[in-house]
Amino acid sequence: MRRFGWVGAAALAVALPWLPFLPPFWITLANYIGIASVVAIGLVVLTGVGGMTSFGQASFMGFGAYTTAILSTQWGISPWLTLPASLAVAGIAAWLIGQVTLRLSGHYLAVGTIAWSVALYYTFANLDFFGRNDGISGIPPLAIGGFRFIDPRATFAVVWIGVLASVLATRNLLDSRAGRAIRALSGGSVAAASFGVNTARARSLAFVHAAVLAGFAGWLYAHMQRSVNPTPFGLNASIEYLLMAVVGGAAHIPGAIIGAALVTVVNDQLQDLLPRLLGQSGNFETIVFGIVLVATLQAAPRGIWPLLARARPRHRDIQPDAPPLPHRALPTPNLTGGEVLDVRGLSKNFGGLAAVSDLGFTLASGEIVGLIGPNGAGKSTTFNLLTGVAEPSGGEIRFLGRSLAGLPARAIARLGIARSFQHVKLVPAMPVIENVAIGAHLRGHAGAIAALLRLDRAEEARLFAESARQLARVGLAEHADRPATELALGQQRIVEIARALALDPVALLLDEPAAGLRHAEKQALATLLRQLRADGVAVLLVEHDMDFVMTLADRLVVMDFGTRLAEGRPHDVRENPAVIEAYLGAPG
């Protein structure tokens, strides 16, 4: 939506409820839908995009609601001034909980929030400070000048402008460097970390963003309802918010709003209908919701929204004249002898199995070294050791003269080692160009706050101009806007190379880049790699296509059973009887 569209939507939110034929009941319901939408939009970032989930969103809402309830009733602070406090309390609570659970695998967050929200419910319900089970009433309504927002039609404007603000903030966040880090999580945290993404921080950001939105919803709720009590912030409410996101389509902002509308309306109808049908009172709607939740997961796991809207790839405008990103000075071969990578005595044991043992080799700038060997020789493990994905059991890796011991993957990426993966690890639903931009993650600096306020546009333009350049360099410019998974597998490998180049690497580690390529594509790849060599990039290449690697590599390192079998120029290695026997199985 262009700026005009947002202003228009806000004007609509002010004017719409005053239309004469709208019954007040539906306006009130729409206000509840709006508040639920804000919470569900938070779950889009957390669950749909970040691949985590929380059963504690209602308790974060409670944080926001109780904060403003206490501040405005006991200290008489204006609701507009309590808003930052409500957001901050929810955000800080989420940050603390995230510190505890986000480093563990995904379901611990969910499970932690279940326990946490039960504990919080009883805290709210048992402390005088929170008014116990009765809660806090007499909360002042929002007011501007002398106008008090009490009429649901007036509240409608506040709530739905709040929804618009949440949509805008979330869209801004997702379309930014920090948001790409969150989206990169679904391509596998190893790949994200290999391009310098601090995965723990990205998870934490997603969680805090979702919680701050929930806190905002709680603030809205408190001033609309004018009283708070523990029930709307309990576990069942949290489950309902998750249901909204799942049913609507957890990966899409419109899905969250549709889900919120559906669940709220159906809930309202069922609470009327079911007790009459069953002849007793009670919360029978949970039966329907439970069944709908499971059925949605089975039949339409991506929710309703993708069924309604065919995803059209959105074209991203690239500004080719954006000032280029700073470029790393590559070590000059002539001055330093060119060695960028020096591996000595490297070994890795998995239990009793030595995947790599006592491996040593060097890699110089402006050189292509082929790392070859039969399947299971330890080549991919070597890559993982070099890039900090796995920790060596022994030996030393020196890069540009410094030891890599103990460095995490993202620190190694920062030093200038970029890689591709044997099994392609792109973010499936994300356009090719944005996948490439993840490679340039470390060349930008803008954080989440800058993204929310759109202060990152100049830097984003530079990052995307660079990504477009690298994509053009590998010959995939015309595919920039397509989702990565739509490309052929061979092309996806090439996208991985473009992503690696976007890091501005000193050393490029490519794991079977030519697999799945046609002849002409292989030729183009060889030309590209020669060009990189001429530019002074050090290239380490794992490849099974012998013609490809023999004609391209300056030197070969042959591995077998984790050890170095031979090393030398391709021609000499080809004649080496030990290599022939190990690699080809039989002489000749």
Added chain:
Amino acid sequence: MDSTIGLILVQDGVINGAIYALLALSLVLVFTVTRVIFIPQGEFVAYGALTYAALDNGQLPGSVWLLCGLGVAAALAGLWRRQVSARLLALTLALPALVLAVAIWAAPRRLGVAFDAALTLAIVAPMAPYLYRIGFQPLAEASVLVLLIAAVGVHLAMVGLGLVFFGPEGWRATALPAPSLALGDLPVPGQALWIVGLAIALMLALFAFFELTLFGRALRATAVNRLGARLVGIGTAQSGLIAFAIAGAIGALSGILIAPLTTVYYDSGFLVGLKGFTAAIIGGMAAYPPAVLAALAVGLLESFASFWASAFKEVIVFTAIIPVLLWRSLRHGPAEEEE
């Protein structure tokens, strides 16, 4: 607090801990075999308790109708997926019909504690494999997170169904017959002996099942490597059904054991299950002995917390999970890759 109160609290803690241990065991079993975090476990406790209490009062428990409904739904799910076999129909249609007939015949006759307990198990336990067929089997390849959300959905539905079939009133059953003992000054009620004794017996039985029987070994194989187990002919679905059946039976049995101790409502199970669940999490969701120890710790913590700060009993028990998660998080280092 004097030592007598301390002893009583310890006794309470051990009794509750034994129940939590049983639940934690079945949660670990279900999670390792199917990757489902079985949130509805607590509903099986409530269903078990309420069914047993109804039989104890000479009434036909509403849950038999639910059993029949779930059986029909499971049969239809099988039909929908074209997996119909004579065995499926026998298990999903004939079995509930038989149980219904027995229940209608037996309920007013009050045939005694052992019979009531057995009938309760027959009514409640099969619901778990039906739920597996209906809800979880189609999601067998989904991520842990999706399975967890589905489990929460099942929990939600089961609480509502509990209200429909048992009504809003709480029930309490008469105690299982047993002499009470005295350990020094401390009187030990017979029910406590039943609970601890049965818990220990059940753990030994489970141990024997996993070590000695082919089914048990198949379950362990599935838990270690699902793909590998399938390649050697151990079906994921069948292992899942067995794991769910065991979990349902353990849940129902736990319900029978607590029914004489406390008044149980249709929604009482959730907190009980969640405490078993806390124990399973503290134990790491992977191994049985740590889960049992953690369950005893949770039981003791709860019992002492209810003495010192009864209003905050639940708060204390559930926040105890946070330091444990923190410790695991620091020990494990960076997040492991999701499957």
